[in-house]
Amino acid sequence: MKTSIRTWIFAAAWAVTLPAFGQISDDVVRLGVINDQSGPFSALSGPGSALAVNMAVEDMRSQLGAIKVEVVVADHQNKPDIGLTIVKRWFDVDKVDAVLDIANSAVALGVQSLIKEKNKIAMYGPIGTTDLTGKQCAKTGFSWQHDSYALVSGPVRALTQSGLDTWYFVAADFAFGKNMVQEAKALVAANGGKTVGETYHPMNTSDYSSFLLQAQASDAKVVMFANGGAQLVNSIKQWKEFGMQDGAQRPVAALLTLSDVHAASLAVAQGLSATTAWYWDLNDDSRAFARRFFERFKAMPTESQASMYSAATHYLKAVVATQTDATDPVASHMRSTPVNDMYAKNAVLRADGKLMHDFLLITVKSPAESKEPWDYYRVDGVVAAKDAFAPESASDCPLINGAGSASK
Template sequence: MKPVTRSCILAAALLAALPAFAQISDGVVKLGVINDQSGPYAALTGPGSALAVRMAVEDMKAQLGDTKVEVLVADHQNKPDVGLTIVKRWFDVDKVDAVLDIANSAVALGVQSVIKEKNKIALYGIVGTTELTGKQCARTGFSWVHDSYALVSGPARTLTKAGLDTWYFVAADFAFGKNMVQEAKNFIGANGGKAVGEIFHPMGTSDYSAFLLQAQASNAKVVAFANAGAQLVNAMKQWKEFGMQEGKQRPVSLLLSITDVHAAGIDVMQGLSGTSAWYWDRNDNTRAFARRFFERHKAMPTESQAGMYSATTHYLKAVLATKSDATDAVAEKMRSTPVNDMYARNATLRDDGKLAHDFLLVTVKSKAESKAAWDYYKISAVIPADEAYIPLAQSDCPLLASAAAKAK
């Protein structure tokens, strides 16, 4: 048996002093993108979000060096049971480190429970329910794009104050639609307006005639749609067919996406107002990313897809900074580092998990105003982050109490 030398003891001491998390488990960082790949929200998120994640990985390749990154993709079909089965398998069997996008409120709330149990990271895209960063907030769950409060605060406050003070809602009959309607009603009432009615439609609805006729009969000054994707497209096509585009009622989308405008046609969507977390034609940086994305996807990126590029990049930078894919180390680094990229400037992750960034109040241009394909939005206002999100003092996220105690 060889004697233990002083150099051996010193080497052992140095190794023991190294951070336990300074390594990549299994030699690879695994990301799982799960969303609606083929249903009503596929254009808004779907394959485009998976592409955005892959683009972020590719763009980080020089910095990543020998660090391997794998991207898995799955379709949850907007079914919580399907989504949770996939996510649990990813964590337990495939050793996925973080899941991205999700893009469905019911699925996201289920995923939030899973990441708490298994201590994993989730980077949510267009998840509307405020419960995700409210009562169900998680230390490792981050809402990157928007929630219902941020989407409705701009148009509900601005339009109501401008005299468009009676609202009727046509909404999808699941967690997202119901949460959007409730948040909008809160804002309308607080600003002197009134919600005169609401009607909820099933996910797979294609005939909106009965819903639109009820909205028309309400004589509300605003008809607000709390749905998206193919649902909004079909509803607006029938809005035009019924001659409601020529009427006095103002259409507002509580979740407006450029892909929906493109699918329906600008002649159908013109005059529709809404809030967007991001727009491709805002500045040189957004346009540069959008052109690269378009070359591969043949459509301009949505706010959700741009957000997933940003979230992936921020996550991988945290992995590099900590030399680890350990959940606690990476999540802490993400929280302590501002986000500055083509998606958001000087944005920060709040203690409730929201990425606090500015929003845009937009209106779809008329055919005469639009100069080219995808030139669809007029930006009427920038809503600063401190106005867009629910104040932390009003949040019911349990994490805030512990954060306040730490600060003392």
């Protein structure tokens, strides 16, 4: 459909009356936010991620001076062909300098190939596949939020070592779900546990009964849901409808977001365990950002939306520091400068493109535990970056210990 590749300009130029910098191509820095704007993952990132990027531009206004910034937004509908058509046009025709979010593993892998070909920058939000920073890594491709390993490493270690050592997986039948299960199964085995089964559901199903009944029949101590957004919400709602919240099996979400809990309600999601990259109520800095975001979006930001604020800010700081939007100097500055903001503290970009930041182990509160709206998580612990991500020595990224490695 023609409307599927339409682009919206959200942020206009700043300080347009001042002289433009000669090193800024077309006198404008253009950022493209592409994700699921209206489908099952739109609450996870969607319009909220676009708002977060625009907030970053606004907050950088005093530092940008005469540098103009535009933000364009598009919906890939979770279809790689649509997503790549948009991004290719952005690079070739619309002169977009960097893309953000993407929020779909299959689309992200295609974009990664494009940025290598076109020498552009991509900053990825909720992308699960470990191939993105593994065998398909790029010197200008940065994973800002998580990958499948980081999402499952904390819960798998903690639960398996506590005696919850048999696992069953209910997963989405596409790249994200399959990669998540692959990483989780390896970690379960490495920590002395056992996988007793797995089942994959179609992308757009609304009936999870057969998959849940298989999980129940497995007698696994832990059932991990390797899906997200509306898929996870519907899975958990039906989990409760089938009486599976009796405590016999521990539910774990491989990818849980604040918006999922809000959609499901605390009464349904209570007790669900997960790992998250960020939580709005963690500290004064996160709360300050979240309240500004809420004023405009009427919902607290998810970790994905917060990550895109951080990524856009870091990119624009590099543009200011280098006085150009040329890919190589901007990417080099991004790699050499730690990230310190409300999203991550003392985080660095590893050679494979991973932003090395800490994660939180959380459990969804019960309605009685929640003290105010959006007070959804109990933080049970912190997983240090070095433990959350797979070690660099295990990576198959050609940039590690090879020509062009940023770690040298």
